[in-house]
Amino acid sequence: MKFKTAIFFATMVSSVLPSLAASAAEDSLELIKPGVLQVATEGTDPPYSMRMPDGKLDGLEIRVMKEVASRLHLQYQPVITKWDSILIGVQANQFDMSSAAMDITPERQKAIVFSDGWIESGGRIIIPKDSAIKSAQDLKGKRIGAQVSSTYAKLAVDHGATLKNYVDVTAAVQDMVNGNIDGVINDSIGNAYLIKDMHLPFTQTPDYVSQIQKGFAFKKGKPHLVAAINKALADMKADGTYAKLVTPIVGFNPAPKDPVRTLPQ
Numbered sequence: 001m002k003f004k005t006a007i008f009f010a011t012m013v014s015s016v017l018p019s020l021a022a023s024a025a026e027d028s029l030e031l032i033k034p035g036v037l038q039v040a041t042e043g044t045d046p047p048y049s050m051r052m053p054d055g056k057l058d059g060l061e062i063r064v065m066k067e068v069a070s071r072l073h074l075q076y077q078p079v080i081t082k083w084d085s086i087l088i089g090v091q092a093n094q095f096d097m098s099s100a101a102m103d104i105t106p107e108r109q110k111a112i113v114f115s116d117g118w119i120e121s122g123g124r125i126i127i128p129k130d131s132a133i134k135s136a137q138d139l140k141g142k143r144i145g146a147q148v149s150s151t152y153a154k155l156a157v158d159h160g161a162t163l164k165n166y167v168d169v170t171a172a173v174q175d176m177v178n179g180n181i182d183g184v185i186n187d188s189i190g191n192a193y194l195i196k197d198m199h200l201p202f203t204q205t206p207d208y209v210s211q212i213q214k215g216f217a218f219k220k221g222k223p224h225l226v227a228a229i230n231k232a233l234a235d236m237k238a239d240g241t242y243a244k245l246v247t248p249i250v251g252f253n254p255a256p257k258d259p260v261r262t263l264p265q
Contacts (some may be wrong), residue, residue, distance in 0.1 A: 037072070083167070
């Protein structure tokens with residue numbers, strides 16, 4: 001009888017220990033709500049984050065973050081947030097992190113913490129096929145659209161363009177369809193997807209106005225969460241899962257060969 005009791009007790013302990021370990025791991029990740037990974041995303045930035053015809057979220061960052069959360073045994077909870085509110089929201093701890101396609105820049109690194117670079121792209125100019133704009137050198141005096149508070153908006157001004165800000169890139173592209181602006185500076189990957197998906201009579205200039213890596217963004221003071229995200233990303237790239245998730249959307253694997261690393265906190 002005692003022997004059976006001992007076996008029963010040992011079985012119960014062995015079944016409880018994994019759940020306790022998972023709970024302890026969750027608690028160490030500096031999450032707002034244990035067990036839940038709340039992630040800011042725009043939902044209006046194809047192909048990174050977008051609504052499908054059935055209303056569900058999909059895109060490069062959505063697929064990657066779902067897999068990251070799964071590997072950390074967390075519930076993935078996207079939080080739809082407008083682009084110009086994301087940095088403020090990260091700093092105010094309104095969500096655990098942001099997966100929005102944010103360029104890693106020295107200025108932003110002063111205010112927040114970035115994960116290792118998870119995707120590499122660059123800024124290019126969308127133009128009508130018969131445009132007089134052939135490169136970034138032709139932007140002076142032109143009416144150029146860009147997403148508000150983005151690095152592309154600053155690049156337009158730096159090149160002497162007359163800037164028009166938009167809430168999202170889709171609105172800017174539509175305004176160019178209507179003939180109100182001469183071009184739009186945006187992420188190269190996003191541009192290619194928009195032109196193809198919306199069947200637009202546009203193209204991109206062959207040159208880049210910037211080449212950059214993008215990182216997931218965190219409030220300072222979350223070293224365990226950042227480290228866990230970085231490890232999940234590295235494992236996904238190493239075992240081929242990253243490429244399988246994103247290649248069907250853009251036709252190639254945009255993972256950086258030499259990722260920008262998280263700065264020490």
